[in-house]
Amino acid sequence: MKILVVEDEPGIASFLKQGLEEENFSTDIATDGIKGLALALTGNYDLLLLDWMLPGLSGIEICEQFRSKFKKTPVIFLTAKDTIKETITGLQSGANDYIKKPFHFEELLERIKVQMRSMETEDEICSLGTITLDLNTHQVFKENKEIHLTQKEFALLCYLIKNKGKICERSQIIENVWDIHFDYDTGVIDVYVSAIRKKLNLSAEQDYIQTVRGIGYIAKEI
């Protein structure tokens, strides 16, 4: 998430930058309208935070010009101009929200999150502790770092997590993950569990995937 803040008052600008970066939004600042618009038009930002009164170009002009190219990227005004007329002008220029100064940072944050929500498409997700699986995109994250698993690894981990808290017998695993419907035992499962543990860096303290001797495996929140 990259945010562009266009704000000429240094105090507010740095306050915003600091607060936003604490929330893990990568934040750039432009201190005048010309620079602001130029940066915005690079298309590198996921959200714009605009002041109205700016040297060079007003926030309104930035918003309008930006909107002619980028219809979807959210824009939020953050301005001292607080009359109804101004609010309406701001919103009509293409902004998604209009916050009046003085504002509470928490509210700003929440309104940014509202915009983020409506940007993202809903994904099916399942998780186990700090491990997250995105079933649509086949992505795996541990502590927000992406980790690549192969298809079979993913399928196996997925099966275990979907049944978290329940012991999964080896025969069930073979049936559901490998689609083999008769008795079968080479050490395939072991090999894959091993690979998953290695890639996810699961140790004895962090054994989200525990082996149940003689039966199978179990995925467990710790």
Place this chain on the structure above:
Amino acid sequence: MKILVVEDEPGIASFLKQGLEEENFSTDIATDGIKGLALALTGNYDLLLLDWMLPGLSGIEICEQFRSKFKKTPVIFLTAKDTIKETITGLQSGANDYIKKPFHFEELLERIKVQMRSMETEDEICSLGTITLDLNTHQVFKENKEIHLTQKEFALLCYLIKNKGKICERSQIIENVWDIHFDYDTGVIDVYVSAIRKKLNLSAEQDYIQTVRGIGYIAKEI
């Protein structure tokens, strides 16, 4: 455009209904929380306008339950609860906007229009690193140099970039770019990815388009 207003105070309710219908929004009123939620869940509305304090069910509860079914339909709170804490609670419950009473009808109207806007439209430009796509003119630029892509190449690149950061499965790509709705696998996608990489001069260091073996491809900022 159908709007559902959930508001127990008859004066405000009828004022809203009248105002909204003058603007050609077809408007229904629910005067308590239970009826409000039931109506909302029919899925017949394009936007919800919620009061917070309601007999039966609070606006917050309505919003949360509604959101669990309808992820995208915009919800706007219209309430006398005006502290920051309440505002944040309201927004966190899944609302798209939060307007404090007393409010100006024009501002409400404008904020409704904001929601309508973001329901429609698409960006005309999308980008990935130094690559820029202009969806109107079908032009592609890399480092500001124009590069000619064929239609299919453009469509494929566009699809990947619109989903940047997410792995796109081959089947999804075939479905969305080729419009083929059944299982299909020749190597078409590969050929096109290959062509795009070549034209955009993507090397191992600059692989904006990475292959995810066994699954598909992913467009990534580096």
Place this chain on the structure above:
DNA sequence: TAGGGTTCTTAAGCAAAACTTAAGGTGATG
């Protein structure tokens, strides 16, 4: 409508990654 160019698709050979098997090591259990 014939011809030239462009674009789309298929196929084939090569390269690389993933899958499976097997074998030797490790650790638990009786």
Place this chain on the structure above:
DNA sequence: CATCACCTTAAGTTTTGCTTAAGAACCCTA
């Protein structure tokens, strides 16, 4: 301390993807 289940590694096999080239389909324009 012997056995059995599990873990790990390495090597062979299979699958998947990349690239190139060639034919088919689709424009334009004359």
